[in-house]
Amino acid sequence: xxxxxxxxxxxxxxxxxxxxxxxxxxxxxxxxxxxxxxxxxxxxxxxxxxxxxxxxxxxxxxxxxxxxxxxxxxxxxxxxxxxxxxxxxxxxxxxxxxxxxxxxxxxxxxxxxxxxxxxxxxxxxxxxxxxxxxxxxxxxxxxxxxxxxxxxxxxxxxxxxxxxxxxxxxxxxxxxxxxxxxxxxxxxxxxxxxxxxxxxxxxxxxxxxxxxxxxxxxxxxxxxxxxxxxxxxxxxxxxxxxxxxxxxxxxxxxxxxxxxxxxxxxxxxxxxxxxxxxxxxxxxxxxxxxxxxxxxxxx
Numbered sequence: 001x002x003x004x005x006x007x008x009x010x011x012x013x014x015x016x017x018x019x020x021x022x023x024x025x026x027x028x029x030x031x032x033x034x035x036x037x038x039x040x041x042x043x044x045x046x047x048x049x050x051x052x053x054x055x056x057x058x059x060x061x062x063x064x065x066x067x068x069x070x071x072x073x074x075x076x077x078x079x080x081x082x083x084x085x086x087x088x089x090x091x092x093x094x095x096x097x098x099x100x101x102x103x104x105x106x107x108x109x110x111x112x113x114x115x116x117x118x119x120x121x122x123x124x125x126x127x128x129x130x131x132x133x134x135x136x137x138x139x140x141x142x143x144x145x146x147x148x149x150x151x152x153x154x155x156x157x158x159x160x161x162x163x164x165x166x167x168x169x170x171x172x173x174x175x176x177x178x179x180x181x182x183x184x185x186x187x188x189x190x191x192x193x194x195x196x197x198x199x200x201x202x203x204x205x206x207x208x209x210x211x212x213x214x215x216x217x218x219x220x221x222x223x224x225x226x227x228x229x230x231x232x233x234x235x236x237x238x239x240x241x242x243x244x245x246x247x248x249x250x251x252x253x254x255x256x257x258x259x260x261x262x263x264x265x266x267x268x269x270x271x272x273x274x275x276x277x278x279x280x281x282x283x284x285x286x287x288x289x290x291x292x293x294x295x296x297x298x299x
Contacts, residue, residue, distance in 0.1 A: 002059050004034040004111065005052050006086070007045045007072060009064030023063060023088060023104065030108050039068070049075025049083075056080040059111065059298065065089015066140065070275035073121070073139040077294050082116045084298040091162060091208040091276070094140040097218055098299025111298055118293035119218045122202055122274075127285040129269045138274035139295065140203035141213070142223075142288060144264065145180065147197045148271030149173050150207065152278045163208030170207075170240065179230040180270050186225070186262035194230035198264065200288055201226070204246070206276070213256075214246030221292045222258045229253040261289040 010021040021038055028036050039045045049060045049072045058081040062072035069085055076083050086107045087095035101107040122142055126134040143151060153169035160168050179194040199206070201213025201224045213224035231239070231253045242248040249256045269282035 002057055002112070003055070004031060004059050004061060005048075006031075006034055006036045006061045006063050007048050007068070008036060008038050009045065009062075009068040009089075010038050026104050027063070027086075027108070030105055039064075039071075043071065045071035046075040049073075049081075050079075051075075053079035053081045056082075058082070059084055061086055061111065063088060066091045066093050066276050069094050070139060070277060073275075073295055074137050076296075077121050077137050077291065080296075082296040082298055084111050084114070091166075093205045093208065094203050094275070096205060097140075097203045098297065100299055114298040116296050116298055117219065119295045119297045120202055120221060120223075121291040121294035122200065122223060123289050123291050124272075124274060124279070125287040126272065126280050126283045128280050129282040129284050134279055136274050136279055137291070137294075138202070140201070140275050141206040142200040142272065142274050143206065144198040144200075144272045144283075144286065145182075145195055145270050146170075146173065146177050146228075147199055147206070147212075148273045148278060148281070149177060151273040151276050152271065152281070154207070155276070155278065166207035166210065174233065174236055174240075180266050180268045182270070183265040184227070184262060185264075186259045187257060196228040196230055196236070197226075199226040200224070200262070210243050211246030212243060212248070218297075219293070220258075221290055222260055223262075223288070223290055225255075225257045225259050225262065227255050229255075261287075263287045 006027050008024045061084040062069045063086040085095045085100045122138040150169045154165040157165040179196040182195045184191040199212040201216040204214050204216045205211045212226045216224040239251050264286040271281040
C-alpha cells in the first residue's frame, strides 16, 4: 500500500511562509493518513526526499514549483521511492509533462490510482575556471549561455512573478549579452563557434513557458538539444515569440537534435542552470549525459 509524504514549499508561487500554510492544512484535511512536511530552507526538500527514498511503496510529492521539483528529484534519483508533483508554483514547467492536476482534491485522488513509470534524468559535470568541479542532476532542462543569464536574473526578481520574470529578464539582457566561443562535441560532430544559447531538454518547456525543446519525451533515453548561433539582435527579436510556441527551429541559425551525451568547452567561461538553479557563471567545460530511467514518477 502506498505511503504518501507531501513536501510543501510554503513560499512557492509567491505565498507567504508560516506554520499555518493553507496548502499544508488542505492536504492534511484531504488525506489524514499522509505525512505533510513544510520545507524550511534551500536544500531541505532534497534532504527530506532522500530520507524517504528506500521504500518502493513510498510516494514523495513535491508541492511547489520547478525549484521544489528539482530538489525532490535530486533526493530520489536512483531510489526505489516514487516522485509525484502537486504544482502550485509560478512556472510548473515539468508538471506540464505529467498532466498532474493543480487542485489538491483532484490531485490526491489521481495520485492514488496513477501508475508509476520510469523517467530519464540528466547528469552534468561542470568544471569551473577556478578548477572546482560540480556534479548535478536535472529532471527538466539544462540551459547554457543566454538561458543561464536569464535564469539568474529571474531568480533575483522581486517585482515580477511567474513567466513574466523570465520574459522581462530575457528582454533586458537581449540587448547586452555577447555570445561566447564554444566547442561542442556530440553525435560524432564537432562545432567550434560562438553560441548564443545551448538548451538541453528532458521536458518540453522552461522559464515558465519557453518551448525550446517542444518534442522532448521523459522516457526515450535522449535529451533534446536546441542551440542558437551568434545571431543579430533583429533576428533574435524575430525568433523570440516563436520560442514561446515551439516553432523557432524554422529559423536559420537555430539548430535541433536528439542526443544522449554532449561535451562543451568554453574557454572564456559561461553560465549554466539546471532546472532554473544556476550552477556556475564561469564554466569552462561541461559534460552532459542521460541516466536512463533514473527516477520513478507518477504521471
